[in-house]
Amino acid sequence: MAFDYEKYIRPGKLPHIWCPGCGHGIVMKGLIRAIDTVGLKKENTAIVSGIGCASRLPGYMDCCTLHTAHGRAAAFATGVKMARPEMDVILVGGDGDGTAIGGNHFIHACRRNINMTYIILNNKIYGMTGGQFSPATPTGDKASTTPYGNPDPPFDIAKLAIGAGATFVARGTAFHANQIDKLITEAIQHKGFSVVEILDDCPTTYGRRNKFKSVIEMMNHLKDIAVPVKAAEKMSPEQLKGKVLTGVLYKEEKPEYTEEYAKVIQRAQAAK
Amino acid sequence: MEKKLPTIEIIEKYCKGCYICVEFCPTKVLEMKGFVVAVKDLEACIKCMQCELRCPDFAIKVTA
Numbered sequence: 001m002a003f004d005y006e007k008y009i010r011p012g013k014l015p016h017i018w019c020p021g022c023g024h025g026i027v028m029k030g031l032i033r034a035i036d037t038v039g040l041k042k043e044n045t046a047i048v049s050g051i052g053c054a055s056r057l058p059g060y061m062d063c064c065t066l067h068t069a070h071g072r073a074a075a076f077a078t079g080v081k082m083a084r085p086e087m088d089v090i091l092v093g094g095d096g097d098g099t100a101i102g103g104n105h106f107i108h109a110c111r112r113n114i115n116m117t118y119i120i121l122n123n124k125i126y127g128m129t130g131g132q133f134s135p136a137t138p139t140g141d142k143a144s145t146t147p148y149g150n151p152d153p154p155f156d157i158a159k160l161a162i163g164a165g166a167t168f169v170a171r172g173t174a175f176h177a178n179q180i181d182k183l184i185t186e187a188i189q190h191k192g193f194s195v196v197e198i199l200d201d202c203p204t205t206y207g208r209r210n211k212f213k214s215v216i217e218m219m220n221h222l223k224d225i226a227v228p229v230k231a232a233e234k235m236s237p238e239q240l241k242g243k244v245l246t247g248v249l250y251k252e253e254k255p256e257y258t259e260e261y262a263k264v265i266q267r268a269q270a271a272k
Numbered sequence: 273m274e275k276k277l278p279t280i281e282i283i284e285k286y287c288k289g290c291y292i293c294v295e296f297c298p299t300k301v302l303e304m305k306g307f308v309v310a311v312k313d314l315e316a317c318i319k320c321m322q323c324e325l326r327c328p329d330f331a332i333k334v335t336a
Contacts, residue, residue, distance in 0.1 A: 002281075002324060002333040014286055014330055021290035025328025177325040216295045 008032045008042070013060045018053065021215030023174025023200040027121055028057050030172075030180030030198075031090070035063075037185045045088045048077040050102055053128045053202075054094035054121035071102025074109040074118065081114055085258040088188065089115075095122040096134035099155050103135070110164035110193050114257035117187045117194045118166075120157055123202035131205030142209040157197045162250045167192035169250040173199040175222040176246065186248065191256055199226070199244065278319050278336045284308050286331035293323035293332060 006014075009032075018024045035045065045063040049055035051070035058065035064087070068076040073091045081089045098106050098120045109116070125143055126132040133143035135155045142149060161169045168190040170183040180198060187194035201207065201218035212218045229247040232240060280301070289307040294300075302323060303312040309331070319336040 002335045005330055009330075015288070016329070018328065020288035020329075021292060022328055025330065026326055029325070029328075029330070175326075177322075215290050215292060219292060219296070 003033060003036075005029060005032050008035060008062055009060050010062045016060055017056060019202075019204045021201065021203045021218070022053070022127075023123070023198075023219075024054055024057065024121055026174045026177050027054075027119070027180060027198050027200065028060065030177065031057075031092075031119065031184055032061075033181035034184035034188060037181065038188050040088050040188070044086070045090065046077070046080050046084075047090045047092060048073050048080065049092045050097040051128070052094040052097045052126070053123070054092055054200075055097055057092045071097050071100070072105060073097065074102060074105035077116055078105075078109060078112070078114055081116055081258060082261065085115075085262075089117070090188070091116060091118040093118070093120060094127070094134075095120060095124065095136035095155075095157065096126040096132075099157055099160065100135045107160070107164040110161050110166040110195065112257045113165060113167055113192045113254050115191055115193070117184070117190075117196065118161075119184065119187075120195065120197045121200045122157060122197055123200040123206060124154075125202050125206040127202045127205045131209065137206075141206075144205070144209070158195070158245075158249050161195040161197075165193075165254075166195045166250075167252050167254050168194035168248070169197075170195070170248045171197045171199070171244065171246050173222040173226050173244075173246060174201060175219050176226060179246070183248070190251070192254055275315070277314055278317050278334055280311050280314065280317065280323075281333040281335070282309055282311070283331045283333070286329045288329050288331075290328065292326050292328065296326055297323055 042063045047058040048066045049058045050073040131144040133146045133150045137150045140149045172179045172183045187196045203215045225244045226246045227243045287308045294302045299316040301317045324332045324334045
């Protein structure tokens with residue numbers, strides 16, 4: 001039976017603005033299936049985003065949505081969660097929005113372990129503003145601001161999140177579409193700050209500058225580089241060169257921020 | 273026994289012609305007609321739903 005996505009989409013909003021072949025739509029479908037699986041209520045779910053291609057996603061969702069300043073999704077979402085801890089908060093953003101302009105907000109949201117889910121759609125470039133290189137652009141790749149190749153080494157967003165203290169970190173790709181909703185479902189159900197990095201394709205501003213002839217080539221590239229965590233355990237470091245691990249990379253239980261903050265309020269009131 | 277065929281609904285208004293569904297269909301059910309996807313061989317469909325899952329534009333609905 002076909003899944004009824006339009007139940008969760010604002011009427012009249014489709015077709016969306018993303019370019020032909022952009023994986024953001026695939027991730028949005030995964031998010032909708034995950035919301036349906038977990039059984040989140042539309043009126044009790046806040047989807048927060050910053051600025052960028054990926055950050056257009058909440059505009060299509062028929063939930064409580066918040067489209068904020070560039071990179072500040074984590075800051076606004078923390079405010080939402082602190083004011084209304086009973087709400088389910090999901091953040092959506094791109095690699096530039098999340099790790100460059102909003103890098104500071106991102107690592108501190110990870111550190112606090114506040115119960116939210118951050119979905120980072122990593123297409124390795126700033127798509128909306130014209131293809132400038134982002135902190136996730138691989139070394140040597142071309143962007144509109146690095147026509148002779150990018151000299152910077154890229155961020156490993158999942159490792160950054162683990163290092164900053166996120167308690168659930170997973171990675172998927174837009175090619176592996178039926179894995180996306182499983183990862184996001186697990187991330188929403190996890191109590192604490194969850195980061196799901198989805199490797200995405202940007203045929204318009206990244207692909208055509210980096211010798212990808214078509215969307216299909218980009219999708220096949222995602223298929224080739226992805227290695228599931230379990231399969232990677234049996235592989236040698238040489239075999240894993242140039243590959244990216246997918247699946248649940250890290251999971252732990254730690255005290256959750258809104259609960260700890262409620263205890264602080266209790267202590268302060270008792271001391272009066 | 274006659275095989276019960278699925279229905280593949282294509283919302284042409286949403287399709288942007290990215291080729292993802294045509295390329296990744298394991299039994300080559302779909303084809304491009306101009307800039308929009310169309311069903312070529314419905315009998316070959318194995319209802320794996322990969323086209324519906326991977327369509328970024330919400331343009332394909334498969335009902336088994």
